[in-house]
Amino acid sequence: MNKIRVGVIGCGSIAKYRHLPEYLGNQLVDIVAVCDIVEDRVNEIANDYDAQAYTRYEELLAQSDIDAVSVCTPNYLHAPISIAALNAGKHVLCEKPMAISTEEAEAMNEAAASAGKNLMIGHNQRFVPSHQKARLLIESGEIGKIYSFRSAFGHGGPEQWSADGEDSWFFKKEEAFIGAMGDLGVHKTDLLRFILGEEFKEVGAFVETSAKEKASVDDTAVCVLKTESGVIGTLAASWSYVSREDNSTIIYGENAILRLEDDPVNSLIIQYKNGEIVKYELGGIQSNDGDGQTTTHVIDEFITSILEKRTPAVSGAEGLKSLQVVLAALESSNTKQFTAI
Incomplete structure (x- = not known):
């Protein structure tokens, strides 16, 4: 089975302690790209995970071999980055809250439907x-x-x-x-x-x-x-x-x-x-x-839903x-x- 090639956008604590370790622990995933506007931070993470570093998310999304992304940015960027990722043909796992308005959340769900890609919200x-x-x-x-x-x-x-x-x-x-x-x-x-x-x-x-x-x-x-x-x-x-x-x-x-x-x-x-x-x-x-070692099962559900071609347990509709x-x-x-x- 081909692995899901994943990029993580935003390399703050939620990515460092939740998304990246859980992706690493999933045998069906390859972490291939990471992005953060803080260059030193993203370079350190990229080195730790043997991934390509980006400081602009648009450049990461332009990579055709990336199947899915996690959006781990400040809240006001959740919707625009998620929509851009869906439009680029990527499955999206977005941190909560999914957006800062009903209109933004609805636009995210519309983008997912149009792209035929999964949108999952990180409610653990x-x-x-x-x-x-x-x-x-x-x-x-x-x-x-x-x-x-x-x-x-x-x-x-x-x-x-x-x-x-x-x-x-x-x-x-x-x-x-x-x-x-x-x-x-x-x-x-x-x-x-x-x-x-x-x-x-x-x-x-x-x-x-x-x-x-x-x-x-x-x-x-x-x-x-x-x-x-x-x-x-x-x-x-x-x-x-x-x-x-x-x-x-x-x-x-x-x-x-x-x-x-x-x-x-x-x-x-x-x-x-x-x-x-x-x-x-x-x-x-x-x-x-705690020590951050208890898995959230969010990553596993996201990846499994992609492979099984089904709606994830916490869909964009649920997040809304x-x-x-x-x-x-x-x-x-x-x-x-x-x-x-």
């Missing part, structure tokens, strides 16, 4: 074992009617993770567009849609900047969400959690409560109505606090729906009213 929480188990339990009816939920994703901020530290694009509105809600909250909107198996229809949100004095984007957001069937719950996203990362979700059902990634050992705890408690050690969720919840939360915060999605 669907692939976490505890999250997949929870979805199955809810689908099977074992948990009964879902009443409510609460989900959080927070840590100390991207300066601890980004290649540029406190000078990171994450804090700049003109490059990031949105802060913690787009960085972390969009992961949770995607996860909750996946676990609950339905769409959100309304949101009320407070989106604020309280911890990062130099940031021109939000660092803390709290949302109240309502699904199409009437399930209500809360979502919190923050760069202001100064101790250990919180990436937990709790689902309150008719027959049981599901506690996901809420315990350091047991990734899923089921507390049944009758008092029974079942604990599962299913492997930890990937964390910025998760983004629209975030955009509605921003509107709600600005208008001080509940916003329809």
Whole structure:
């Protein structure tokens, strides 16, 4: 079987610690090109992976022997680079949030359809074992009617993770567009849609900047969400959690409560109505606090979907729906009213 020849555009931390190592670990992939506007950075990465270095993504996309690309750039470049790559005949794995507007995301999906190429968005929480188990339990009816939920994703901020530290694009509105809600909250909107198996229809949100004095984007957001069937719950996203990362979700059902990634050992705890408690050690969720060795399964799904000529699990259409919840939360915060999605 011929290997998929891959290029990575943007060589910051998400590429360095997630995309590139996971591509390297996939035996069906050859990393052939990398691109970054910082010449020293891209040359170092190119040397590490024996790949061709580019400082202009247009030149990378002009290479006809590249089958697929990862777009790991600041948020405002996700759509233009992804569309250019699709138009150049490449499959695209784009980091989240997929775009900074509904219009951009729709244009990405139209480009993918026109090109007949896969567009996948890098939402990794669907692939976490505890999250997949929870979805199955809810689908099977074992948990009964879902009443409510609460989900959080927070840590100390991207300066601890980004290649540029406190000078990171994450804090700049003109490059990031949105802060913690787009960085972390969009992961949770995607996860909750996946676990609950339905769409959100309304949101009320407070989106604020309280911890990062130099940031021109939000660092803390709290949302109240309502699904199409009437399930209500809360979502919190923050760069202001100064101790250990919180990436937990709790689902309150008719027959049981599901506690996901809420315990350091047991990734899923089921507390049944009758008092029974079942604990599962299913492997930890990937964390910025950890050593980065836990695979996200995003790369494997992207490559497999290309080879099998099928729609990836987190398609551009799915990415758009998760983004629209975030955009509605921003509107709600600005208008001080509940916003329809």
